[in-house]
Amino acid sequence: MNQNTDASDNKNSNIKMIIKRFRKHKLAVVSLYFLVIISILAILAPLIAPYDPDEVSMAFSRPPSKEHWLGTDQIGRDMFSRLLYATRVSLFVGFAATIISSIIGVILGLIAGYFGGIVDIIIMRITDTIMSFPYILLVLVAAAIFEPGLWNIIIILGLVDWPGAARLVRGNVLSLRETNFIKGDVVAGMPNRYILFSEILPNTIGPVLVYATSVFAISILDEAALSFLGMGVQPPTASLGNILNGAESITILTGKFWLWIPAGVLIILLVVSINFVGDALRDAIDPSAKE
Amino acid sequence: MKPLLQVEDLTIAFVDENKQKVVVENINFSVGPGEILSIVGESGCGKSVTALSILGLLKPNARIIKGKILYQGNNLLDMSEKELDRIRGNEVAMIFQDVMNSLNPVLTIGKQLTESIGIHLGYDKKEANEYAIEIIKKVGLSDPRSIMRKYPHMLSGGMQQRVMIAMALSCNPKLIIADEPTTALDVTIQLQIMKLLVDLQKEFQMSIILITHDIGVVAELADRVTIMYAGQFMEEASVYQLFDKPYHPYTNALLKSIPSIYDDKNRKLASIPGTVPEDYSAIKGCKFADRCPYKVPLCEEIQVLSEMESDHFVRCHRAEKGELVYE
Numbered sequence: 001m002n003q004n005t006d007a008s009d010n011k012n013s014n015i016k017m018i019i020k021r022f023r024k025h026k027l028a029v030v031s032l033y034f035l036v037i038i039s040i041l042a043i044l045a046p047l048i049a050p051y052d053p054d055e056v057s058m059a060f061s062r063p064p065s066k067e068h069w070l071g072t073d074q075i076g077r078d079m080f081s082r083l084l085y086a087t088r089v090s091l092f093v094g095f096a097a098t099i100i101s102s103i104i105g106v107i108l109g110l111i112a113g114y115f116g117g118i119v120d121i122i123i124m125r126i127t128d129t130i131m132s133f134p135y136i137l138l139v140l141v142a143a144a145i146f147e148p149g150l151w152n153i154i155i156i157l158g159l160v161d162w163p164g165a166a167r168l169v170r171g172n173v174l175s176l177r178e179t180n181f182i183k184g185d186v187v188a189g190m191p192n193r194y195i196l197f198s199e200i201l202p203n204t205i206g207p208v209l210v211y212a213t214s215v216f217a218i219s220i221l222d223e224a225a226l227s228f229l230g231m232g233v234q235p236p237t238a239s240l241g242n243i244l245n246g247a248e249s250i251t252i253l254t255g256k257f258w259l260w261i262p263a264g265v266l267i268i269l270l271v272v273s274i275n276f277v278g279d280a281l282r283d284a285i286d287p288s289a290k291e
Numbered sequence: 292m293k294p295l296l297q298v299e300d301l302t303i304a305f306v307d308e309n310k311q312k313v314v315v316e317n318i319n320f321s322v323g324p325g326e327i328l329s330i331v332g333e334s335g336c337g338k339s340v341t342a343l344s345i346l347g348l349l350k351p352n353a354r355i356i357k358g359k360i361l362y363q364g365n366n367l368l369d370m371s372e373k374e375l376d377r378i379r380g381n382e383v384a385m386i387f388q389d390v391m392n393s394l395n396p397v398l399t400i401g402k403q404l405t406e407s408i409g410i411h412l413g414y415d416k417k418e419a420n421e422y423a424i425e426i427i428k429k430v431g432l433s434d435p436r437s438i439m440r441k442y443p444h445m446l447s448g449g450m451q452q453r454v455m456i457a458m459a460l461s462c463n464p465k466l467i468i469a470d471e472p473t474t475a476l477d478v479t480i481q482l483q484i485m486k487l488l489v490d491l492q493k494e495f496q497m498s499i500i501l502i503t504h505d506i507g508v509v510a511e512l513a514d515r516v517t518i519m520y521a522g523q524f525m526e527e528a529s530v531y532q533l534f535d536k537p538y539h540p541y542t543n544a545l546l547k548s549i550p551s552i553y554d555d556k557n558r559k560l561a562s563i564p565g566t567v568p569e570d571y572s573a574i575k576g577c578k579f580a581d582r583c584p585y586k587v588p589l590c591e592e593i594q595v596l597s598e599m600e601s602d603h604f605v606r607c608h609r610a611e612k613g614e615l616v617y618e
Contacts, residue, residue, distance in 0.1 A: 014442075116351075180393035181403075184455075187346050188407045188462065189380025198406065202397040 021284040028280030031273030038270065042088040051078035053085040054236045064258050071258035073246060083262055086238040091270075093154055093239070094219040100158025101219075102212045105165025106204070110196050112166065113173025124170070127163040135160065139222060143231035153232045157219050168211055172204045206285040213278030217271040224267055240267050294321035294361075295466055295498050296345070296383075301358035303340055303349070304572070313356070313572035314340050316522045322466065322498045327489070329501045329509045329530075331545070332519035335567050338502045339388070341519075342470045345500075346385060347375055362466075380411045384459035388471040390452045394443035400427075400454055401439030404461060411462040423461070429494075430457045431487055449480040453487070460491060467492075468500045473508075485512055507549045510534055518542050521571035521578035524596060528603040538605035541579045543617045577607065585615055 023029055041048060050069075051057075057076035064071045070079035112123040130138070142156040176182055177200075185195045220240075226232030227241025235242055240263050247253060247260035303315040315337040322328045332338050343349050345360055347367065360367040362378060370378070387393045395403055404426070405419040414422060420439075427435035430453040443451060452472065459467055469488065473481035489512050492499050501513060509516055510530060517527040518541060526539040537543045547561040565582040568574065576591040577583070583590070589608055596606045609615050 180387040180389060181395045183348055184385065184387065184393060184458065185407075186348065187379050187383070187385045188411070188458075189376035189378070190407060190410060191376075194406065194410065199395050199398070203395065205397075 018284045022280050025276070025280035025283070028276045031276040034269065034273050035277065038087060038266075039091060041084060042091050045081075045084040045088045049078075049081035049084045051081040053077060053081045053238050061256055061259075063256075070262055071256075073259055079243075079258060079262065082238040082243060083266065086240045086243050086263065087266060087270075089150065089233055089237060089239040090220055090223055090241070090267075093150070093157070093223045093233070094216050096154045097157035097161060097219040097223075098212050098216045100155070101161035101215055102165055102208060104158070105162035106169050106201070106208055108162070109166040109169025109204075110173055110200065113170040114177060114192070114196055114200065120170075123166070127166050130160060131163045136222075136225065139226060140229070140231055143226060148226075148231050148234055150233050150237065153223060153226060157222055161215050161219065165208060165211055165215070168207055169204050172207060173200055176200050176203055206282070209285065210278050210282040213274050213281065217274040217278075220267065220270055220274075293323075293364075295324050295326075295363060296500075297321040297359075297361040298341075298345070299359040299361065301341070301344065301360065302356040303337070303344055304354055304356050305352055306354050307352055311354075311572075312570060314353075314522050315344070316572070317358075318519075318522075318524050320517055320524070320527070322500060324465070324498055325492075325496050326515065327492060327499045327501060327513045329503060329513035329516045330519055331503055331506050331509055331516060333504060333567050336520050336571075337522040338504075338519055339470055342385070342468050342500065342502050345468060346379055346383060347372075348385075380407070381462055382464055383466045383468065384462065384464040386452075386455050386459050386467060386469040386472045388474050390448050390455060390475045393455050394451060396443055399440055399442055400446070404439070404454075404458060407458065408461050423457075426457045426461055427454070429460065429491065430454070431483075432457075448476050449484065452476060452480075452484055456484070456488065456491070460495065463495065464497060466498045466500070468502070470502045471504065472501075473503075473505075481508070488512070506545050518545065521567055521574070523578060523606060524604070525579065525607070526603075526605045527596075528600075532600065532603045537617065538599055538603070538610040538615070539579075539607050540583050540585050540610070540615065543615075585609055 055077060057072065057078075059068065059072045060076045061074050062068055062072045068078050068080065070083060072078055073082070108123050108127075112120040138160055139156055142160070143153065146152045146156065182195060182199060185199055223232055223239060224241035224244065227239045228245045230242075230245060232241055233239040243263040244260055247256075252259050298318060298320050301315060301318050302313060304311045304313045318341065320328065330338050330341065340349065340353065344353075344355060345367065349355070355368060358368075362382065367375065367378065394400070401420070401423060404423040405416070408414055408419040408422055409416070412419075412422070423439060424435040427438055432438055432450060432453050438446070438450075438454070443454075446454065452475075456472075467488075472488065473484050476484060485508055488499065488501075491497070501509070503509060513530050515527070515529050516533050518525045518533075518539065520541050526533065526537065526542045533542065534546065537546055541563075544561070544563045548563065550560055563582055568578070568581065571578050574580075575593060577594045580586050580590040587609065592608070594606045594608060596604045597611050598604050599611070605611065607615070
């Protein structure tokens, strides 16, 4: 490193390093492109979709054709348009739920790990309690108590997904608390909020980010499962889950593949690529890793 | 001269379940302004625990049974965390043993330095930056601006330790506690770092408590020395007194084990047989008796620290009676 590098250069070189290490994972790079493209399509759905997703036409259950690329459903709605909107909803649910659960998990984990004692015990017992419930049952009960709907599903998923993040962060904080630089901060009389958010938090961002990607993938799956069971996003709003819900009957499964294969494949691809990206991120983000 | 820090009858024990293990027993010492006090001893005899207790950094299983730690006359043990924070930031700083995890790996050196400067001295970002650069220069690192932007893993061990010293100095402390500051470094760097500490000590008029197991280092730097063994002070004196005329057999053995370039090449390096006993709080009499070549039955009795000459204390009944003469 030569002398006249300036601050922005150094920051850039750090980011470059992360990108460089990320690029080594070919699958992750492909997955990332895929996710970006899908996200753009989803965000721009209103501009791209050839039809209104809720518009009923006279063409019932038509197979894919020039007018309807992915065919139409039983009441004549364009499947391609519905799929675009569904992706938009599913990604949004997954993303929002991940943000909520990560924020809750990180804050509770930081507090539990750093302050210890009775606070730690209380937070960790709550965490254990939530973790010990059968997950999908908990979500179903919550969905039954609150009205099923887009925002409720986001909040429900956000509220049941945080224990993992909390545990992860707490574990990290416990080991960080014993390091000399944290002790040094204590010796230097630094305020707790500085130690927690400026010294400890940056050290846990990597693992949390990686964990968040898996929560993102799981949230998408959960939303699909809930919507499939009719407890999630309510029709006519399309989501990947309730598109599949429309494909419960044997005749559709065997005879009308265009109604369920695209949505199913899309869920698989989304989840798999998010996980690939998460894996590569874990390797790329570690600040002490060599090239 | 009024002492800056005075420790009185400090006794610390590790408590687990119902058992209590005393690790530091009735120690007394004081550090005057501008003085370097060195605490010397083997691993596992309570040096670090003593140091950590001063700053309230003991682990939850360590209890201070009795004693006082007076900083400028105020007992640190009676202070609330808030009051302690004021002292810890501005008055007392610490340099740790293990350099490698003393700096936050995900923040740049500059960020770590300027944050505490900003909080303690009330400087804004630009002032704190300028000031940090000044301090990095002071600890002998060239090109401070590029150092500021580096992450800890980009620096060598010696450079990291210099940065640690810079951090300790950044808030103009009156007292620095250095817990084996050079243990993790190689020999050539060790001396440089020690010299640096002493130079800065003179320049900034600080006091230092230097904790080390290297008695050779002590001779060059310290004003006063205490020899610690198994949680007790065995001997305390000025450097000159101690090296000139050690009273305690343990001190004598330590001094003998310093290698010298004038030694006979074929002679084996002197060593003290055995190790510090595991559970030394159970030993009633002289804690060193097991390893002492001058042991007599009376050594099983409780030993007290007694003054041999002015400001020269020793905890050994035989030395006290003048029975021990070392060549």
